[in-house]
Amino acid sequence: MNKVKVGIAGLGRLGAVHAENIAFKIPGAQLMAACSVVDAELDYARNELGAQEVYRDFKQMLEHADIDAVAIVTPNTEHCRQITDAMLAGKHVFSDKPLGVSIEECRQVKKTIAECPEKVFFLGFMRRYDSSYAYAKQKIEEGKIGVPYLVKATSLDPEAVVEGCIRYSASSGGIFIDSGSHDIDLMRWFLGSDVTEVFAAGTTVKHMEFQDVGDCETGCVIYRFANGSLGMGHSGRIAPHGYHIETEIIGTEGHLRIGSIPEKNKAMLYNKDGAVVECVENFPQRFEEAYLLEMQEFISCIQEGRKPGVTAEDGVKAIETAYAVTQSFREGRPVTLSDHEDPI
Amino acid sequence: MNKVKVGIAGLGRLGAVHAENIAFKIPGAQLMAACSVVDAELDYARNELGAQEVYRDFKQMLEHADIDAVAIVTPNTEHCRQITDAMLAGKHVFSDKPLGVSIEECRQVKKTIAECPEKVFFLGFMRRYDSSYAYAKQKIEEGKIGVPYLVKATSLDPEAVVEGCIRYSASSGGIFIDSGSHDIDLMRWFLGSDVTEVFAAGTTVKHMEFQDVGDCETGCVIYRFANGSLGMGHSGRIAPHGYHIETEIIGTEGHLRIGSIPEKNKAMLYNKDGAVVECVENFPQRFEEAYLLEMQEFISCIQEGRKPGVTAEDGVKAIETAYAVTQSFREGRPVTLSDHEDPI
Amino acid sequence: MNKVKVGIAGLGRLGAVHAENIAFKIPGAQLMAACSVVDAELDYARNELGAQEVYRDFKQMLEHADIDAVAIVTPNTEHCRQITDAMLAGKHVFSDKPLGVSIEECRQVKKTIAECPEKVFFLGFMRRYDSSYAYAKQKIEEGKIGVPYLVKATSLDPEAVVEGCIRYSASSGGIFIDSGSHDIDLMRWFLGSDVTEVFAAGTTVKHMEFQDVGDCETGCVIYRFANGSLGMGHSGRIAPHGYHIETEIIGTEGHLRIGSIPEKNKAMLYNKDGAVVECVENFPQRFEEAYLLEMQEFISCIQEGRKPGVTAEDGVKAIETAYAVTQSFREGRPVTLSDHEDPI
């Protein structure tokens, strides 16, 4: 089977994770090209990852590089434009989430993707590919928890990321979009339904700068779904113990809880403080496997002519819902998905 | 030290727990009298608990029995009236929660209690006396989690109680009052602040009778507190694994989580299903110790002339808040504690 | 039902636990008399426990006190003599373990006990009454683990007890007797068989005084049982995290593990160190419930004319086995239970 030739755009922290997976860890893929506005990243791509061609311009890469597919790991504001350009250039496209930064551009790019049915579009909701989340989905499909009717989601960043969160708050859209959209996607996936109404509340107690940028440090959300299910979300940015992603799916015959202790590994230390389990520090540690498995699935879809489980529609819904949550937080009232407006 | 002589009113399931604690397990207490409308309960009190006097009428017991204190474990609708009668008769009073069933009667009984400052009034929010909750409170006071700013509470009854819940739904006031008021009290206690606004949503997926009585099977709540803190509550009535009470207090420097696995004991079974921990089945199992410790504290307060940590005001606030939650659930909008009305 | 009148001998740390249980927490028992050579303990018994009669001499108590039963919680060297005197005086007897300090006296007292079949003799292997251990036994009897064929036991004292262990090492008999005999009893109970051979090794790395008294800080033992089962024991005296008692019963269809984390309560703290569970500090904390339940069972046996599950034979076997282990440790060779001699 021929290797899928991939060009990557963006080689920041997460971009490097994807690039190394493509270059070294996926038998069916080859990292042919890289695109970045940072010279050091291009050097890294050429010298350490073996990318044969490097570009400073995304369109140049699309036109000139010998590639079948692109992986887009650029700032969120670039996603829709680059997805569009790549699809129209006949490439398979992997894009990091979110799909985009405005609902309008998300809906537009969804149409473009629909017009290229022969190409694979893959949106990086990597949690679906984490072995624990995939296991939960499988158990649900096997009926082990009966009918799922509530998902409780916790997404806590370690305090170490606060500075970055504040700096990028405007472009990231704030906590309910940046962190919440992962949880929204999981809820939709597990519950098999769309959100109809949200209510959100937020608070800031330690880093008041979050307030200054219209964001909050901690957010709580209640979601109503079309099929009568509910969701509860808790996002935060000052977890004292590390990076804590926890999800519970409540069903009529069982509950599934993932990540109750975000342990770094299988070791427990008994010392004068008690029984101590060290926790993961950041998302690359927690989702290392998921990032690899999602990219593997992207490549397999291309090779096997399949469509991935996650779609552009999932990306649109996540953004629409996250914006409704943000609006609810700002206006202090429940917001229905049909009545809310595009806040950007 | 002379033993405190106690008369108990109500010898149902929880009444019997309290009666046996008073009769046998608290050195400073003596079960002198019992009051019930059920003959079998009076026989039990006389023959098995050694109560010297038994009554079918509460006021008769107040007038004639040789008692210093009463323990009220009757239906919720009796609490306020019996507390009032007992305080006015010069007795120390322990009352099971809730304080009452209408906000008006709760406010009134609070005044009555305030007019009897020389008597001990104790409201049975027993969770505060559970060793794990008391430990959490102590750790918070020691500063181990910095400033607490969010409490997440889960209170799930096992499915075995569904029939009773539905039957008593009208008198219990529904899930947000029956189950939620414990969580509200814990939130206020841990956060040191009062609730200003609530938003609730509920769903019913298995036992539709809950809908018929205006109640729900599962409820989710967001609470705002005066000091900027938040609360999230999840109450349910069909837990497949047992009686699950879990509480997490989120602070700036640490989180405290209590009851993540409601294990029955310290044994784990490794078998073909994996590693399995059996769970507690009901509230008497889970809070056996707490029921004893709260009654012990009631007796100690009487003997030492102290006032307990939990007050009539706590009872009023719990009811006011739980009613606002119920109203929010029914009206589908956020309800502020100042604007809501007494729903009964 | 008339209360069983009890006289207690010994009011040290564990004696006080038993005395308070008898005095206050067991409906069917009454603490009538107490015996101690320490005046303060007698004052405590009279003033705080309500003992009507106090004695400095055990025989005096037997002759004069109005008691049906005695609880012996004196130094190990007194047990056999006091059990004998009490049985011959027609009393029911509860004795703290071990049964005695020499095999010869244990065998002799067993005969005496057998000659008083109408009296209850109860040996304080309290772990059997701990709810987790009792649960394990029940699960085994229900066949949940198939045929049990190996027990792994860990008994670690916190380092806080080192000084006492060294001081009492001579009279306690050392680690394999003091700590190991509990594990031996559990192994025999769970496996339903007697030990035929033992091999022990010990080491001392921190408190070399253990070596000076012929004892060790940490001991490891392999036990062979008559029915082909095996046992592994690990005893230690310098646990950094608290009092750690852990037992695993390995069966053909399941394993049962008790006490893998000796948590103080149900709270977990997430802080900069990770997820932290504080541990119990000492045996009264860990076995508070078991001490009460075993005494309750002693009283119930008397009231109901039953014999307890634990017998004098269990006491003899535990001592014989523990001595064989000690001999193996000292001689560095396997010791069979039939060939070893009484080391005292």
Place this chain on the structure above:
Amino acid sequence: MNKVKVGIAGLGRLGAVHAENIAFKIPGAQLMAACSVVDAELDYARNELGAQEVYRDFKQMLEHADIDAVAIVTPNTEHCRQITDAMLAGKHVFSDKPLGVSIEECRQVKKTIAECPEKVFFLGFMRRYDSSYAYAKQKIEEGKIGVPYLVKATSLDPEAVVEGCIRYSASSGGIFIDSGSHDIDLMRWFLGSDVTEVFAAGTTVKHMEFQDVGDCETGCVIYRFANGSLGMGHSGRIAPHGYHIETEIIGTEGHLRIGSIPEKNKAMLYNKDGAVVECVENFPQRFEEAYLLEMQEFISCIQEGRKPGVTAEDGVKAIETAYAVTQSFREGRPVTLSDHEDPI
């Protein structure tokens, strides 16, 4: 940096794991050649792994293939001969453990390896590279547990492997060699000392065929180390819940326990049985990461001119110790490492 060209010998279950790691997951390695006596395996190597050359004879591969290094994953009886041939042919060598099947051949191959100091020899004690074990080693080196003085090791195969264990019992050497040698290596690594004496006992309760081949189903071992430390080992072959590898390192200031629950992933299911964690089924699941990391380290050592942490000496010591354990099991007496003889 040029890729290290590797030829693999043996493409059974574990061989395939290594081959795929070399072929696809290690940037610095290239799977050039494969050697097997099974045609289907050679087809697999050529067609799925992209091996350019395949051989039925190991020496042919050494002579003709364009390789820098070989990975030996053949039956244990081949290891020493193939290591010798490969070292003398000037290749770097990775060999699966054990080093060999007789002490004499192990000592001999160690000499051969020592005579090729410019070549990397790597012995596949993969557990050292598992992230939890590597973490434990690092914590020990940082002094987090003070002085380690006891290691407790549990290595339980699932019952699914019983048939294979019995069939290969003769060539594998039995449970103490096959399963125990991993534990011996970990003990030596964590304790920094060599074993001086062992005592072993075994039992068979379910599959009596183990007895017929002079092996046992469950083995228990006590190890004494030269520096006064101790070890306890428990190996078994009928774990009902899966593949259970657990190790505890006991130190003067802390204990480290790895793998107390061999969970398959981070999901917990709460259902009618309680809280349930599914367990890993086999060694490839449990040590998937370790197999990759050890091979990565082998390649890095070659590229960087380093020697790995694990040496031929470690392989000799593991075999010598495991044979002494087997001898102790068979003779029912402690065996010192200096007096025991080569049992083969």
